Amino acid sequence: MTDLAIETRALTKRYGDAAAVEDLTLSISSGSVYGFLGPNGAGKTTTMRMLTTLTKPTSGTASVAGQSIEDRDAVTPHIGYLPEEPPLYDELTGREQLEYIAGLRDIPEDEADERIGSMLDRFELAEDADKRIDAYSKGMRQKVGVIQAVLHEPDVVFLDEPTSGLDPRAARTMRDTIAELAEREMTVFLSTHILPVVDELADTVGVLHDGRLVAEGTPDGLKNRAEAGEERSLEDAFLDITHDHGAERLDEESTTTA
Numbered sequence: 001m002t003d004l005a006i007e008t009r010a011l012t013k014r015y016g017d018a019a020a021v022e023d024l025t026l027s028i029s030s031g032s033v034y035g036f037l038g039p040n041g042a043g044k045t046t047t048m049r050m051l052t053t054l055t056k057p058t059s060g061t062a063s064v065a066g067q068s069i070e071d072r073d074a075v076t077p078h079i080g081y082l083p084e085e086p087p088l089y090d091e092l093t094g095r096e097q098l099e100y101i102a103g104l105r106d107i108p109e110d111e112a113d114e115r116i117g118s119m120l121d122r123f124e125l126a127e128d129a130d131k132r133i134d135a136y137s138k139g140m141r142q143k144v145g146v147i148q149a150v151l152h153e154p155d156v157v158f159l160d161e162p163t164s165g166l167d168p169r170a171a172r173t174m175r176d177t178i179a180e181l182a183e184r185e186m187t188v189f190l191s192t193h194i195l196p197v198v199d200e201l202a203d204t205v206g207v208l209h210d211g212r213l214v215a216e217g218t219p220d221g222l223k224n225r226a227e228a229g230e231e232r233s234l235e236d237a238f239l240d241i242t243h244d245h246g247a248e249r250l251d252e253e254s255t256t257t258a
Ligand SMILES: Nc1ncnc2c1ncn2[C@@H]1O[C@H](COP(=O)(O)OP(=O)(O)OP(=O)(O)O)[C@@H](O)[C@H]1O
Pocket: 015, 019, 020, 038, 039, 040, 041, 042, 043, 044, 045, 046, 047
């Protein structure tokens, strides 16, 4: 694998006249945690869907784990994806769902049993593992969703709002798990609106606004963009960055319509 786990060049996705993602160029190192931030509708999910080969870009190129996203069969063994709504079969139990995914991923049965057992314990889901998923709460579905995303120990995992629906203890387990995945050299592409999670875990943060990357740096680098001496949280930095860019665009619009 190259040193870059994710590389995109001018990646663009249009729906009709509107660009959901525009001219996105990213270079994300292997083994790092990349925090991908942006207001609602900024294009985060669209980006993840392109990088996980679920939707085709309108233009531009990208590779994930050294494989072009045009080659779905080459990319998928290397990646895991937790989307906003984890794809689960309601009629299966949690354990059956995970065993099914382990089979699809060609994980040997004894290894799969061990990994599934240890992840169910870790997320305190063992007691409910033999209940049908249609009886699961949102948080329980989320737990199964993340376990199935990392079960095959992919090189790169895409997590869309991983702490969504989780109680504080489970959210802590999720954060610890992400940190551990990164320690094991897995690259984590993490999108969330919970900024302290990004501040705690991310090596690099990218901020998307209206489909464009408007800021990128370390969490501390983004916080320190303001005048020296000012104490800022990542939330302050995010609000400033996305506000500045909204204001710039309004200026551009008023100039072009004047
Ligand atoms: N299938 C689609 N058809 C048309 N427009 C779409 C489609 N999918 C996304 N969009 C548009 O693309 C833009 C980006 O959406 P996207 O879901 O990627 O944003 P997001 O950053 O993930 O938002 P959120 O934080 O709310 O989940 C939005 O304007 C959305 O309406």
